[in-house]
Amino acid sequence: MKITTPATAEPRHRRVAIGEFDGVHLGHIEVIGDADTVLTFDPHPRAVVGPTGAPELLTTLEQKADLIAALGVDELVVATFDQDFSELTPDEFITKVLVDSLGATEVRVGQNFRFGNRAAGNAETLQADTRFSTTVAELVEHETGLISSSAIRDLIRVGNMDDARKLLGHPFEMRGVVVHGEKRGRTLGYPTANIVPAEGCVVPAFGVYAALLDGQPAAASVGIRPTFDDGEEVLLEVFILDFDGDLYGQEVSVELLSFLRPEAKFDRIEALKVQMAQDCQQSAVIAAAHVV
Numbered sequence: 001m002k003i004t005t006p007a008t009a010e011p012r013h014r015r016v017a018i019g020e021f022d023g024v025h026l027g028h029i030e031v032i033g034d035a036d037t038v039l040t041f042d043p044h045p046r047a048v049v050g051p052t053g054a055p056e057l058l059t060t061l062e063q064k065a066d067l068i069a070a071l072g073v074d075e076l077v078v079a080t081f082d083q084d085f086s087e088l089t090p091d092e093f094i095t096k097v098l099v100d101s102l103g104a105t106e107v108r109v110g111q112n113f114r115f116g117n118r119a120a121g122n123a124e125t126l127q128a129d130t131r132f133s134t135t136v137a138e139l140v141e142h143e144t145g146l147i148s149s150s151a152i153r154d155l156i157r158v159g160n161m162d163d164a165r166k167l168l169g170h171p172f173e174m175r176g177v178v179v180h181g182e183k184r185g186r187t188l189g190y191p192t193a194n195i196v197p198a199e200g201c202v203v204p205a206f207g208v209y210a211a212l213l214d215g216q217p218a219a220a221s222v223g224i225r226p227t228f229d230d231g232e233e234v235l236l237e238v239f240i241l242d243f244d245g246d247l248y249g250q251e252v253s254v255e256l257l258s259f260l261r262p263e264a265k266f267d268r269i270e271a272l273k274v275q276m277a278q279d280c281q282q283s284a285v286i287a288a289a290h291v292v
Contacts, residue, residue, distance in 0.1 A: 003076045006039075006102065013104075014103055015034065015035045015104075016035060016037045016038070017031055017107075018039045018040075018107065020149075022064070024071075025148075025149065025167055026168070030137045031109065031137040037073065039079060042080060045081050048083060055153065058201070060175065063175060086117065089120070089121075090116030090117075094129055104131075109126060109135075144163060144166075151167065161204070161259055171256065171257055171290070172256050173253055173256075174201070174204075175198065176197065176198060176251065179194050188273055190273075193252060194238075195254065196235065197234055197235075203222065204222050206224070207222060208220070208259075210260060211257055211283065212257065215292065216240050218239060219276075219283040220254055223263040225237075241284055260279055
């Protein structure tokens with residue numbers, strides 16, 4: 001998939017889906033449909049115009065791009081959402097970005113899409129423009145309610161990865177470069193890959209999860225390691241089952257599959273080791289069902 005900007009996009013006719021698409025969940029997939037091009041914004045518009053700033057994101061721009069590419073989209077156009085961009089009127093956005101830059105012949109948006117200065121434009125504004133056709137995707141419902149990035153963030157914050165996965169259509173993923181830690185896991189018999197969560201992204205409930213690291217079964221811990229009083233830095237620690245190798249300096253993908261237990265402080269190291277063995281046994285069973 002090609003990644004461009006409105007300024008660098010080559011002249012051609014496009015079927016364009018527009019949205020922030022944080023998480024690329026099942027509702028977003030309905031919006032994208034058969035579009036060959038996706039137009040998204042970076043940073044999140046609420047970072048510039050929101051009264052409380054940007055929400056904690058489900059995906060980095062890189063993750064978002066990979067998820068969109070997996071849908072078969074040909075081109076991702078990333079518009080820089082700065083103060084100048086936020087001040088474009090709806091008509092200016094349509095003419096300058098959709099028509100002049102992207103040559104849109106078809107436009108796809110969600111039912112609640114808003115655009116232009118002070119969010120003055122909506123789906124009806126696009127439908128009224130005769131230079132392209134507009135398809136408006138209805139909001140998608142799940143048994144838990146309407147699917148939205150906000151609802152998924154709330155699930156992740158309480159560790160409900162099972163329901164989050166149902167709304168996303170894929171496991172919640174954290175990415176990062178493996179860094180050196182205190183190497184306590186190695187002395188306990190459970191060497192871990194240590195990853196600092198991406199800045200600005202949602203952090204799951206502290207605790208232990210069944211996981212996959214680059215597709216390999218693993219047990220993952222999110223938290224501040226209270227047994228060792230390591231301070232307040234949040235760290236993702238992942239023990240890969242049946243693995244013996246060196247991942248330092250490599251970027252890895254960790255999919256959190258299911259919450260096993262909350263983070264806990266252990267008075268004795270032996271008790272911690274017994275619990276870690278149980279965590280790994282549970283993780284192996286859960287992860288086995290997700291390995292492709």
